């Protein structure tokens with residue numbers, strides 16, 4: 319609508335209806351016409367649109383807009399930093415109707431010359447186009463999990479007697495997956511292969527395949543698939559070879575031989591035995607990355623890794639007080655229902671006005687509600703927190719007496735994400751040195767496959783957390799997974815605890831904790847070094863002792 323200069327009031331009415339529907343709990347697929355009309359912000363024309371969408375997956379006004387929009391423009395609209403206004407200008411002035419044309423126009427310098435664009439915008443567009451191109455065919459682990467499971471079932475059904483395993487990056491729980499990789503062992507390979515080749519859902523690319531491997535692409539989505547074939551006798555060593563990352567395989571077990579060389583001896587009958595006959599502690603699949611795990615295994619220093627069961631509470635969550643979908647009570651009751659001992663609520667702070675950040679008055683009100691719920695729901699406990707914005711100079715955005723009224727504070731950056739490494743690092747360190755900061759939230763602000771985080775000096779940040787007794791979050795949202803698992807061991811070695819936080823904006827968001835645990839395990843995270851593996855009593859004492867220390871200093 320913005321692209322086609324529709325009436326601004328009409329645009330706003332769609333926006334407010336959308337916000338209202340997204341916030342609400344109603345299932346718009348099943349509500350009656352009368353019930354739909356009662357929803358705030360949903361007027362008569364919106365009700366009609368919803369009813370038609372239910373019937374036909376579209377509605378005339380949408381079709382009308384799509385008919386006058388070149389298809390490639392929809393792709394251009396997805397480039398970060400280009401709003402509908404700018405896209406329209408590019409379309410009218412330079413005739414750009416695809417990302418390909420946009421890249422050419424940027425490279426020849428034409429975009430910079432348009433009024434309102436300039437060199438800097440042009441440069442940013444190029445960067446964002448390149449980022450997008452480099453991410454094509456890549457998937458978040460969470461988004462591809464189900465499809466990989468279904469593929470495995472399909473292959474197994476086509477070859478019921480076969481030994482089958484998922485291998486490659488997915489088997490190591492990597493945060494980004496570029497290929498669904500399988501190993502299939504059968505003594506009837508010829509017939510199994512022809513069954514698999516006949517599948518409709520995958521286009522096999524024979525030029526890239528070989529006698530022992532089929533490679534292809536899924537028909538419906540941009541995902542590469544490969545299957546390696548072997549005899550049943552070779553299954554174990556092949557699996558170990560294909561699950562491990564190349565760096566792990568190149569790692570030396572002793573002066574003479576690498577993991578890859580040891581594997582080829584085939585003198586073992588289980589994964590456990592492979593490690594034990596080579597005087598190595600067992601290395602869990604997700605750690606076989608070549609990140610120092612072989613050295614740890616030699617010294618028997620691979621710890622017992624964190625599991626879902628160890629987590630006793632859920633910290634860093636939002637409610638309807640800021641931009642969450644569910645009320646404080648709903649968030650608390652569901653958390654208790656899942657078997658957790660406590661919930662840490664941390665809505666947005668006042669600087670995040672776009673996300674309904676809390677004023678001082680709203681904080682007082684929320685604290686009263688938490689006190690009442692804590693009486694009612696005991697022994698379940700809600701801890702009072704806030705996700706306080708880190709301002710550009712590193713300060714938190716409330717006065718000290720307000721900060722002192724919380725049990726814990728998650729300090730996060732949400733604005734001015736384009737600082738250089740020095741400024742961004744100093745900004746975070748100032749926030750870490752604030753005595754009220756309990757947890758550093760999503761340290762780099764990255765959104766996987768969507769935007770790179772701001773650059774930070776990870777060592778300096780982790781060292782500052784160690785010096786100031788600040789916990790670092792592993793934000794478990796599959797888009798974030800930030801702190802990156804590659805820094806988990808360094809953090810633990812400095813004595814810095816990690817917290818698996820879902821950053822839930824709705825009850826369903828708690829389920830993301832799983833992805834935080836998966837990447838935590840990759841980094842070697844233990845229960846002892848995980849803040850929310852503490853019981854309610856332990857964490858209460860932990861928060862309390864931190865606050866006491868601040869009082870003593872004053």
Ligand SMILES: [Zn+2]
Nearest residue numbers: 705730759760
């Ligand atoms: Zn945040």
Ligand SMILES: [Zn+2]
Nearest residue numbers: 634636705821
């Ligand atoms: Zn948050």
